[in-house]
Amino acid sequence: MRYAETGYNLEIDLATGNIERVETDPKLMELHLGGLGTSVKIHWDRVPPETTAFDPENLMVIATGLLVGTPAFSCNRTIISTISPQTGLLAYPMMGGFFASELKHAGYDKVIIRNKSPKLVYLYINNDKVELRDAAHLKGKGAVETCELIRQELNQPNAQVAAIGLAGENRVWFASIEQGRSSCSRQGAGAVMGDKGLKAVVVRGTKDINLADGAKFMEHMKDITAYINFRNENPLPGIQPIMAGIGSPQEMLHVDEAWHTTGFAWGNARVRRKDFWTEEIAKSWETTQHEAVKRLISCYNCPQQCGALITYKDVPAYFMKCFSKLTYTMAAYVEDLDFAFRIAHRAFNYGLDSFSTPQVLAFAVELYEAGILTDEDMPGFPPGNEDRFYYLLDKVARREGIGDILAEGTYGAARKIGKGAEKFDHNTTKKHEQMNVKLGMMDPLYYIMYATNEKISITQIEGNWPQSPFPTMEQREEFVRDWPQLPDEKFKKYFLDWEPRGEMANPYYPTPDIASEIVDWMDTIHNIDDALGFCAGMASFCLKPPYHINNYWKLISAATGMQVDKDEVVRKVKRSRHLHRAYNVLRGMRRADEKPPEDHWKKRFPEIEEKLLDAYYKHKGWNNDGIPTRKTLEEYDLGYVADELERRGILKDGQD
Amino acid sequence: MAKIKKKIKTIKVDADKCNGCRSCEIICSSFHATPKYSLSNPARSRIQVIRHPIQDIWVPVFAGEYTPAECMGRDKYIINGKEYDECGFCRAVCPSRDLFKEPDSGLPLKCDMCEGEEKPLCVEWCLNDVLIFEEREEEVDEEEEQRLEDMEIGLEALADKYGLDKLKEALSRMTKD
The missing domain is CATH 1.10.569.10 (Aldehyde Ferredoxin Oxidoreductase Protein, subunit A, domain 2)
Known part of the structure; x- marks a missing residue:
């Protein structure tokens, strides 16, 4: 029996209408957990860098997080990954709502969609029964409207629907996939879905998700629930x-x-x-x-x-x-x-x-x-x-x-x-619209985050570290007193030392090395959320969140039966992270692309900024062009990735 | 008939507060799994959020008595301009709908107030206080005191479907040797 995951993916070929239920290799969970992690692996294995967004070979992978469908609060993410028409890189917009849990209860961890349908269709998944249905009557219909129409036509009020609207049908490069109350929005996944002739994916599921040690899992959830209640009653003082x-x-x-x-x-x-x-x-x-x-x-x-x-x-x-x-x-x-x-x-x-x-x-x-x-x-x-x-x-x-x-x-x-x-x-x-923020002084943490985030979206890397230093030492001491979410005690000192003005302030502090440590931690927890299916709002995008680097491992161990500790979880997620980076590198992404908007800050410091990127790449185990080195790749069991990068002349033999 | 004092347990539902998260369904299915908490599956839950989100309808309903026949008087309710389905508030497990039926066997499910726990788990897991546990003492007829266990409820449904004689025959065949 498989625990936490269902152990099956659906493979849909829209050109032929072929539908297959495919058992997945249990080893993949051990290597990449699930969600974004295992999806990146699929794109790496099956979609070569020559493939562009609107090629039939571009895959659209609808994934659920590893812990979606378990009783863990707020674990409900659907992660849709595909080559973006806008950036040419791997887009992975996510949504909350009710879709991922329904898909898992239907018995699938992912739906992998390839090729294009000759006519507009929608995919209907009802447990083991899966079919492509004509969607001609839904052409041009609004995305929200479509969700309701399909539920009515199938007489399935509890089915969950993810649909595109006119923008997706027309392949607008920033078209979204809407679920009525949530959406996968960034980088044009809706355009790819429209290009494939797929109006909607509908799912109804009534099967079990099994837990390896449910009693243990619930013990951990009790602690987490107590903290959720505490935080809902006690908003952080001094924060907007x-x-x-x-x-x-x-x-x-x-x-x-x-x-x-x-x-x-x-x-x-x-x-x-x-x-x-x-x-x-x-x-x-x-x-x-x-x-x-x-x-x-x-x-x-x-x-x-x-x-x-x-x-x-x-x-x-x-x-x-x-x-x-x-x-x-x-x-x-x-x-x-x-x-x-x-x-x-x-x-x-x-x-x-x-x-x-x-x-x-x-x-x-x-x-x-x-x-x-x-x-x-x-x-x-x-x-x-x-x-x-x-x-x-x-x-x-x-x-x-x-x-x-x-x-x-x-x-x-x-x-x-x-x-x-x-x-x-x-x-x-990287050709993608950034947050509408324009500020004064260059900020080392935000510099690295804007430059290097694989999702090209600041909210998908920031969150656990306060956006600016606290004015008084008393406030800072109060804030660090109870901060179990940190990966290491030394981060408390980094925060205490961080001043609003002077030498210990932006742009000089956090120093490139310290900034790298802080950003790497935040990058990692976002990637953990994306593998497990947690809402970033309850974890990586939240100050002092319920889920953090020191408790994910407990839930993963109890749910899957795979005994992992904090370091092993980080290792698995970093493995996927390097693979993800290597995949975008194959698609042409380089250091020269890793730039926050020119006018993001009035006061810029080119020398410091270079040092920030140098330090961060080094910290990540990437070379000076932002490419994972062979040494790093091999350390994470990704020798095959290094071989491919070398074969394509991106990594030079003998270097790094 | 002799009267006895009995603790009546019930769940008051403040549907106005429901945000539709379905945590009640998840924890119910998980608690009632064997072994306890070994799985989750809202389809097995003895509480279901009747939902038509776009019409602002979210009504948690917990499973009541099993009944072999549909009822006669199906009503429609319009409350604050919202039209509720004919069975919207009904807790019965009846042939007219799929609600509260064990997905593998189709046998009826009934809320047991999580016997043995301090209060029903759905109440505990609803962090928004939609579900409120209430206990009161009532005098009831002695005969009504009998509680049907899960399996008995299932057997009752089977007896209704196939007749008691056939059920007996099947049981005796199965228990031979």
Whole structure:
């Protein structure tokens, strides 16, 4: 019997309609755990670097985390991996919700989809019965709408559906895969799904997930539950409310958005409005939000409520979570929160990433104002900020006119448009839109994180270390007193020593070596979450979270029966991490690509920045170009990866 | 008939507070596994969240009595503008729906209030206090005091389906030698 995992994957060939249930090698869990870890291995083994996003050979792997479906709170992630049309690298957007647990209960750890369907179809998984069904009648339908329509047509109210909207069908490079209440959004996985002619994946499952030592597992869960209750009753003192709790930032609950609206940049990631959050705005936003949020909702087996059912005025009911409340509003320079709850509904139905999309639209507005795009490019372009965004959103999703160009994202569109548009693409790293933040002093930790994160998304590497030093020693001492989540006691000193100003402050401190240690730890725990299926909001993206490097191993051991300690878990995850890096290196990623946006900080320190990357690469066991060395690869049983890198002339024989 | 005092255990459901996480289903299935906690599977749970998220409907319902026949009076409720399915609040395990049936055998499941535990596990695991455990003393007829065990509930269903005689025959064949 297999524990924690089901031991089976579904292999779907969309070209032939062939469906196979394939038993997986138990050794893979020992090597890579599951989730993202085992998915990376599949891409490495089966998708060569010559394959691009829209080639039939590009795989779309829908994976569940290793511990999804166990009683571990907040372990519910679906990880969809595929080659991104935008970056050409491995995209792995994730979603919470109810899909992954349902898939596991249907008896599968992953669904591996290859080739393209000659006509639009959806995949219906009902335990052992798996079929491709015609989806012609769903063509052009909204993603959220599609989920409901399919449940009705199959008479399966409890089936979980992940669907694309028009944007995915039209292969918009930042199209998302929507589950109604959560989505896999970043880097265009929805475009790949659309390209494959797959409108939706539907799953219903009623089978068991087995635990090797359930009683032990529940003992650990008791401790973790006590801590969740404690943290819910005791938000961290001295931290802004949005970050003081556990779970994803509670954007649906909290109405105080002073931190985001004054600290983050508006428009095309341009302007900080430090005096935006007035009493008048606070009052108006509170009224609007309370009117819109019908009920706070959770993901599968999670005690937090990071999402909400939105029923707002004449807008059909839909679900929202997290930062999507603010991205369109801020990018469009709209001060009425009413806009947020209206445009999000349309955007979710189109199936568009609410992170990249607003930036692409704001970029187009800037180009218009600069005269680079004209009325000829955008006939009938309206004058109002809100109308402009609706106009552009529709064009992008339909790939009409200018929308056809903007559909390639800021970087791609800028190069197609030319005429100096490239200068307006100022907030991308590796061709991908970054967080709308513009700050003063270069920050060593964030420098490394922005530069090197494999997901190219800051929220997928940051989180466990406070974003800035605390002003007084008393506050710092108070904070480190109870911090069992740290990998090592010495990190406490790093935090105590970190000053807001002077020699022990950014950009000089944390030093490159210390910064490397801190970032490597955060990178690792994000990757552990992605292998196990934990919500980052309860672990890697959270200050003092319930799940951390010192307790994952207990759950893994009890659930799988594989006896691991903390170091062994880290070793397994680092193995997948090196493989992941090597895979992107095969696809051309190099040190020259590892750059935060030029204007991310006003004050830059090129010499220190070089040293930061040097130190981090060294700490990771990568060479000076960010490529894992043979020595490192062999240390992690990845000699075959080193051979391949050498065969392709990327690693030189005898070096490293 | 003689009256005796009995502790009545029940779960009060504050559905307005439900966020739809289904932790109650997970822990129920896990607790009732053999060995205890050896698996999880909401389909085996004796509490189910009846859910139509887009209509703002999340109603945790825990399994009540098994009944061999559908009921006559199926009602529709509209509460605060939301229309609840005809069986929305019903706790019965009946032939008209799949709810509360053991997925392998189709036999009925019934909430046993996690006998032996301080309170039902679903109550303990609902960190949002949707489920509230209540105990009260009531005078009941002595005869009603009988509790059916899991297996007896299953056997009762089999007897209803095949008839008691056939069930007896089958049992005696199985217990020969």
